[in-house]
Amino acid sequence: MTIMTREGARTWWKEELPKNVIHMYKDDFGGEWKEYTYAERNAERKKKQDAIIREKRYCHKRVPCFIHVFKLNTDWFFDGWYIMIITIHGKWYLNWKEVYRQHKEFLPRIKQHLNFGLLPFTDDEIWFAEFCKTYPMRPKGIQKPRGKYLTHCVIDSWNNLIEIEI
DSSP: OEEEEHHHIIIIIOOOOOTTEEEEEESSTTSOOEEEEHHHHHHHHHHHHHHHHHHHHTOEEEEEEEEEEEEEOSSTTTOEEEEEEEETTEEEESSSOGGGGGGTTHHHHHHHHSOTTOOTTSOHHHHHHHHHHHSEEOOBTTEEEEEEEEEEEEEETTOOEEEEEO
16 A cells, blocks of 8 residues: 655645545555545544444443342232342342343242252242241341342343343
8 A cells, every 4th residue: 555645745746635635545556546534534433432432331240249038028919039139230130020020040040059959840939948048137127038148240331130140
């Protein structure tokens, strides 16, 4: 590639390049001279900058989290066992309502990893009770019993839960 700068064009060609042209270039020795403009340079810089910003925005973070299991002892409406993932960036319920069930594949993996000597097809209530016995917490309000387990999870830039490291 051969490049003719603005100063070179003034010296060798005795003419001034247009104001929007940075330099002239040609790919091979016998080819035509082509213009390299400020618009092309700015478009390349913008493309590079967008790629860097996209990489920074779409990053994943590994953060500590708690697997929190508790039983609500209330009347019939909210009574039952609940499991959730808690970090400083947010909370995700694994078994509450269909709206929060986007992470339903994590519960079988957690149960498989923390099996407590139980058979894999046992009822969720038995597993939840065993979890609270193994990793106990003090009861709080209507949450009796409670338990939590410290692990790590991966979240993205918008605080969406991606993965639990067990």
